[in-house]
Amino acid sequence: MLDSGLAIRRSQHYRTPLSPNGSRTVDDLPPPRDKWVLTPESFNRLLSWLHHDREQAGLKYEEIHVALIRRFRQLGCSDPEELANLTIDRVAEKLPKIIDTYEGDPEPYFFSVAWYIYKEYLRRPIILSLARLDFGDPETDSEDTSEKEMLDSCLRHCLDQQDKDSRDMILEYYRGDRQVKIQTRKALAERLGIELPNLRLKAQRVRSKLKKCILDCMERKAKERHILT
Amino acid sequence: MKHDVQQEMKLRGYLLGELPLEEQVLVEQRLFLDSEYVELQQAVKDDLIDEYLMDEMKGSEREKFVNHFLLLPEHGADLKIAEALKKYLATENTPSPEPATNDTHKDEPPGFFPFSFLNKPLVWLSLTVAALIILSVIAWIAIRAIRGPAADGSQQAREPQPTQSQPDNRQQPVPVPHNHNKVETAEKGNTNGSPEHPDKPPERRSAPAHAVVTATIYAGSPTRGGGSKSKVRIYDDTEKVILRLPLEFSEPYDKYRAELLSGERKIDEHSNLKSQPDDKYGSVFVTLSADVLRQQSYRIKLYGVPTDQQSAEPPITYPFNVQRK
Numbered sequence: 001m002l003d004s005g006l007a008i009r010r011s012q013h014y015r016t017p018l019s020p021n022g023s024r025t026v027d028d029l030p031p032p033r034d035k036w037v038l039t040p041e042s043f044n045r046l047l048s049w050l051h052h053d054r055e056q057a058g059l060k061y062e063e064i065h066v067a068l069i070r071r072f073r074q075l076g077c078s079d080p081e082e083l084a085n086l087t088i089d090r091v092a093e094k095l096p097k098i099i100d101t102y103e104g105d106p107e108p109y110f111f112s113v114a115w116y117i118y119k120e121y122l123r124r125p126i127i128l129s130l131a132r133l134d135f136g137d138p139e140t141d142s143e144d145t146s147e148k149e150m151l152d153s154c155l156r157h158c159l160d161q162q163d164k165d166s167r168d169m170i171l172e173y174y175r176g177d178r179q180v181k182i183q184t185r186k187a188l189a190e191r192l193g194i195e196l197p198n199l200r201l202k203a204q205r206v207r208s209k210l211k212k213c214i215l216d217c218m219e220r221k222a223k224e225r226h227i228l229t
Numbered sequence: 230m231k232h233d234v235q236q237e238m239k240l241r242g243y244l245l246g247e248l249p250l251e252e253q254v255l256v257e258q259r260l261f262l263d264s265e266y267v268e269l270q271q272a273v274k275d276d277l278i279d280e281y282l283m284d285e286m287k288g289s290e291r292e293k294f295v296n297h298f299l300l301l302p303e304h305g306a307d308l309k310i311a312e313a314l315k316k317y318l319a320t321e322n323t324p325s326p327e328p329a330t331n332d333t334h335k336d337e338p339p340g341f342f343p344f345s346f347l348n349k350p351l352v353w354l355s356l357t358v359a360a361l362i363i364l365s366v367i368a369w370i371a372i373r374a375i376r377g378p379a380a381d382g383s384q385q386a387r388e389p390q391p392t393q394s395q396p397d398n399r400q401q402p403v404p405v406p407h408n409h410n411k412v413e414t415a416e417k418g419n420t421n422g423s424p425e426h427p428d429k430p431p432e433r434r435s436a437p438a439h440a441v442v443t444a445t446i447y448a449g450s451p452t453r454g455g456g457s458k459s460k461v462r463i464y465d466d467t468e469k470v471i472l473r474l475p476l477e478f479s480e481p482y483d484k485y486r487a488e489l490l491s492g493e494r495k496i497d498e499h500s501n502l503k504s505q506p507d508d509k510y511g512s513v514f515v516t517l518s519a520d521v522l523r524q525q526s527y528r529i530k531l532y533g534v535p536t537d538q539q540s541a542e543p544p545i546t547y548p549f550n551v552q553r554k
Binding site: 071098101102103104108109111112113114115116118119123127128130131132133151152155156159171174175177178192193194200201203204205207208210211214215 | 283
């Protein structure tokens with residue numbers, strides 16, 4: 001509950017240190033941002049953006065804070081309060097840049113930033129490594145080659161892990177070029193007795209499961225490699 | 230969630246960085262708060278990636294895909310997985326299925342009878358519904374056979390019952406108001422009984438005239454077959470029968486238990502009955518479904534459920550005959 005004074009929170013950001021020679025491995029997180037601290041000035045700016053009346057602004061602030069915590073908790077986050085605080089800090093940090101151009105309600109902006117915070121929370125180091133791979137480059141270094149091989153091997157392994165129906169469905173769904181694909185998907189939907197949009201959702205769900213399996217597999221293999229070498 | 234084409238177009242625009250900030254914020258708010266919307270976004274994302282890989286994206290859209298969409302590491306990872314899947318499919322030796330709609334399923338066993346129709350979920354649903362209907366009919370027939378006059382009841386209804394033919398009123402321990410044979414109906418004006426001892430008012434029902442039948446049953450002789458029996462008349466449209474059992478225990482109980490018996494066979498049981506203070510000694514009301522009662526003799530054994538400080542008395546028997554009209 002806000003009183004007439006100022007409430008300042010500090011969010012804690014923990015980062016794993018870089019390796020001594022500054023090189024980056026699969027397990028490294030991105031370089032830490034400069035730690036931003038919520039100052040009284042930035043907090044006041046945030047409140048006055050929420051409402052010109054300070055009491056009302058305080059109430060809105062609390063409502064948003066509670067809603068953020070509730071939603072982060074629903075999403076299964078381990079520290080919903082910290083993520084909610086982080087969201088508010090981030091909004092306060094960005095506010096000077098958008099306050100003159102943003103014309104919408106303030107409340108959606110908090111949830112918009114929360115969406116990014118949530119995605120960062122979910123982000124795994126392996127995703128960064130995977131995103132950096134370049135299949136098209138013929139002169140890939142040995143590390144990239146081995147990661148590509150790891151990806152191929154994990155893909156095969158994870159396809160085998162799926163039940164037969166899901167595996168067949170996903171392979172059929174993505175097989176062929178454009179024209180063949182359109183006809184194949186129509187036939188597949190008809191055979192399964194569902195509409196095309198539902199087939200697309202079904203395929204997306206199987207693909208999400210596949211992706212999670214692949215990422216788990218790649219992380220496991222990467223850790224094994226570090227243990228063995 | 231219904232797949233609105235407009236929603237998908239908006240998501241596509243969002244992923245390619247085409248939306249103004251305010252609209253982008255609203256999309257992201259919804260993504261944070263609505264898990265189904267996230268699934269739809271994922272499906273749109275997969276489509277974008279596939280179009281990019283199949284080289285179906287041209288010009289400015291391709292540029293936006295590379296310069297905006299791929300900025301997020303998650304999207305880059307998705308693209309790499311999709312590329313790997315595409316490579317896998319290209320190197321797989323499994324033949325692609327023909328897109329013709331009349332192809333037979335590859336798992337279909339060869340045989341005289343074509344099983345291809347069994348692959349359709351609608352067929353399975355219809356078969357399941359049909360099976361459920363058949364099972365329901367069989368169960369209904371079985372229940373009727375068990376309850377009913379399966380052997381004895383219906384014949385007994387036609388034959389006179391020598392041990393149960395005594396007049397109703399002869400051995401009543403208390404003066405019998407002639408309304409104990411009264412059949413009350415759901416509508417006023419149809420009652421046959423005396424107005425001076427109205428039974429518990431029946432429930433109001435709109436259509437059936439004899440939907441609820443009430444009757445007072447008096448305790449009979451404890452010996453089997455002896456004592457007078459009350460008559461309960463039940464009609465075709467009777468749904469419920471409410472029996473009033475005047476209490477004759479030496480002391481009152483908090484709760485009572487009633488068993489409906491036909492011969493020695495227990496047909497129904499009611500627990501946690503409470504006495505209603507309708508006269509000096511009170512009564513217990515037992516509500517029975519009319520379906521349970523055939524045209525034959527029954528008895529209700531009423532037990533007082535003693536507390537820790539009480540002792541259990543022998544049950545009191547209330548014999549009665551059912552007549553079906």
